[in-house]
Amino acid sequence: MFYKDYIRVLNINLSTGRIRVDKRKDLRAYLGGVGVASKLLQENMNPDLPPLHEDQPIIFAIGAASSVFPVITKTVAMFVSPLTGELGESYAGGRLAFTMLHAGYDAIVITGKSQKPCYVTVTQTGVEIKDARAFWGMDSDKVGSYIRNREHGSGKRSIIRIGPAGENLCSYASVCVDTYRHFGRLGLGAVFGSKLMKAMQVTGDLPMPIPNFKDYFKTYSKLYKQVTETEVMAKYHDAGTPINVEPLSAMGGLPTRNLTSGTFEHAENISGEAFAKNNLIRKMACTGCPVGCIHIGQFRREFDHGYEYEAISVGYDYELIYALGSFLGVDNTDGVLYVIDAVERNGLDAMSCGVVLGWACEALERGIITEEQTILPLKMGDYVNLAKAVDYIAQGVNQLYTDMGKGVKHVAKKYGGYDFGMQIAGNEMPGYHTGYGSLVGALVGARHSHLCNAGYSYDQSNRDKELDKEKLVDYLISEEIERCLLNSLIICLFARKVYSRENIRMVLKCVGLDYTDETLTDIAKRILRTKLEIKKSLGFAIQDVKLPKRFFETPTTTGKLDQYMANEIAEEYARRCEEILAEEDESIKEFV
């Protein structure tokens, strides 16, 4: 909490119904957000139990300066990932951080398992665990509106919930946050499902007085100006991230048709401009963000013969367009939105889902699986059947679809086609086939995401230069460390250029934390160390990762990659991690 020397943690045990609030001074050493959540995960998880065991926890945490500065909007969720079996870390915007702040909690720890389907309501005065049997089986948008109607209170509340995929324990089920945001990656939805928890509503009304308002206002105004006046942010507001589609395709970095190519010949048809012209109806923002990058598109769907149509609105961004567009050969904006809608309704992670479907289309074509198993004549570009397949995955209609719900690594190992099941350490690939930076970055990144260390960005700025292994490893590791800091405040990463060290220190000062640069670096390293320890305890080792061959067959924006070189870079990174793990953490004493 602001101006307090402790972190306020709400503990909810779904098995016993016991609720406890802790004030933890020691957690200040981790600042907030991902730092606090990592430590709480480490304390509460059990490495010897499977990820979906009821004793495994779910941790939510907000940052040290959540919501009171522009674009500091996100909440982190941490858990043991049912998809990779190791560190689960996912971020979502919307209203959750804002409501947690005003309910008076820096972090929420959920353990145990409810006896029957439940949803949890959290307010500043307490927690209630309520019957959700009537909601079980509902799509995530429907359950949101039911809870909204049933529960009192409006305005400052956030409702997060799962769809059928989470209930059925799909390993990459997502959690929908306030309709258009998600904890998408690594399967938090399945962890909700394993606890029979359909949803959580957080409502908060506590005032948050800022003692030195004059300084706060000065700092806020400065940052607001920077955020709203930078070109990058304007770009995100205008066309949004889909602006990346065309240039990436032109340069050969847009994963297309199960990564058989890096160029999509129909990229122009699914570009940011195309979506803006054909479908865009509205832009929205997370609470506390003056940018508003959330783009909502609408398409028309025939639900019955005789010209019976309905208008469907869904959010879209680059990652979704890559995974459910170019990766699946879908060449028009309506088609992409059609598949996105299926993914949304069922509550799945779009990237994982697209990559799994890409494998399935190719596996069927090659005769590795049969049409009897796929039920549908699955093929690239056929968005109607691809959307049906999304329903089948979420429902686990037969053995193949149940297996597909466990992720592409699982299914490719079981049925064949490991070399074209496009995952990195068990997580389905992100939308950047740009070079060693993107590939090795995702391999070594703590959560195997393109956002761990932005390797794609390194590829972009170094693409005309010869590969310098040392420089790349330096970049990846320093970016990973810096992002631990950004994610402990939980700044939306779109605004990371605005939040320089100088600005971060100013922000922290306004909430009562006066830290030197050195202290901040120590905190960031401490967070990374904690994450690495968690990964180690869950059995992860960089050296064990076997990448599918296709990564090395399809040229990237920087040319074809060499498997041995990728391994060498990854091993050097692993060596550097060992050094970080072995470092003495002297400065933690300051916090104890």
Place this chain on the structure above:
Amino acid sequence: MVITVELFHTLKKYNKERFKDDENSFELSIDGRDEILLDELVSLLNIPDEEVGFATINSVKHNWNDPIKDGDRIKIFPVIIAG
């Protein structure tokens, strides 16, 4: 030589006066030259290097020192950032 230049999003502002109405692209004539390097074109258009992400010549991948010829169509994109 005359070429067509298409600039995307934030890069447009460096050449506002060259765009007509709603168009995304404009024609550029460069007197006394048969070819010009992509790098040179970027400077000619006053676009700061750090803002340029990708560029294509006739929709094909390029190198910064690739030559542009009469009649070519150039697309210049800003840097890619994800969040």
